[in-house]
Amino acid sequence: MRIAVFPGSFDPITKGHEDIVRRALPLFDRIIVAVGTNSAKKYYFEEKQRLEFIKATFSDSDKVEIEIFKNLTADFCDEKGAGFILRGLRNSTDFDYESTVAMLNKDIGKGLESVFLITNAEYSYYSSTIVREILRGGKDVSKYLPWPVIEILKK
Ligand code: ADP
Numbered sequence: 001m002r003i004a005v006f007p008g009s010f011d012p013i014t015k016g017h018e019d020i021v022r023r024a025l026p027l028f029d030r031i032i033v034a035v036g037t038n039s040a041k042k043y044y045f046e047e048k049q050r051l052e053f054i055k056a057t058f059s060d061s062d063k064v065e066i067e068i069f070k071n072l073t074a075d076f077c078d079e080k081g082a083g084f085i086l087r088g089l090r091n092s093t094d095f096d097y098e099s100t101v102a103m104l105n106k107d108i109g110k111g112l113e114s115v116f117l118i119t120n121a122e123y124s125y126y127s128s129t130i131v132r133e134i135l136r137g138g139k140d141v142s143k144y145l146p147w148p149v150i151e152i153l154k155k
Helices: 015-027 047-057 073-080 092-108 128-136 147-154
Strands: 003-008 030-036 064-069 084-089 113-118
Touching (some): 003 015, 015 030, 015 084, 047 147, 064 073, 073 092, 084 092, 092 113
Parallel strands (some): 030 064
16 A cells, blocks of 8 residues: 655645645555654644644545644554655755655655645645734635635635
C-alpha cells in the first residue's frame, strides 16, 4: 500500500492545501492529513476546529484520513506504515526549508521519501497566515477556504 502523510498545522486548511491533497490522490492508496499539535505553539483555531474543517473538506473522499500528531513526522509515518511525506511548494522559500526537512526525514525515517507538488498558480499566494490576518481584520476569507469550511464558519 502506498500511504502518504500530509503534515501541517492547517490553522486553518486553505484551498491551497486541499488542492495538493486532491492532486496527490491518484499517486497514493491512502493519504493521511496529519494535524500537528504542539503545546508550546499558539494556534488561531483550536485543534478540534482545525480537525473539523479538514474532515468537512474531504468528506467526499474515502482515501483521505485525518489524524492528530504530536511528535516527529518520521515517527508518525513509521507508526502508520507510511513510506511518503507529501508537501506543497509555493516558492523558493518553501523549497529551501523543505529540502532540509526532507533530508532529515530521510535520515531519521530510514528511506522515508518526500514527494512535492508545485502549487496551483491560482493558489500560489494562499497561506493560513494570510487567512488569519484577514480574519483578524474582520474581512471576508471565503475566497481562500474550501466551501465546507465557509459553511461551518457561517454557523
Ligand atoms: P506547516 O505549519 O508545516 O508549514 P502548513 O499547514 O502551513 O504547515 O502547510 C502544510 C503544507 O501545505 C506545506 O507543505 C505547505 O508548503 C503546503 N501549502 C500551504 N499552502 C499552500 C498553497 N497555497 N499551495 C501549495 N501548497 C501549500
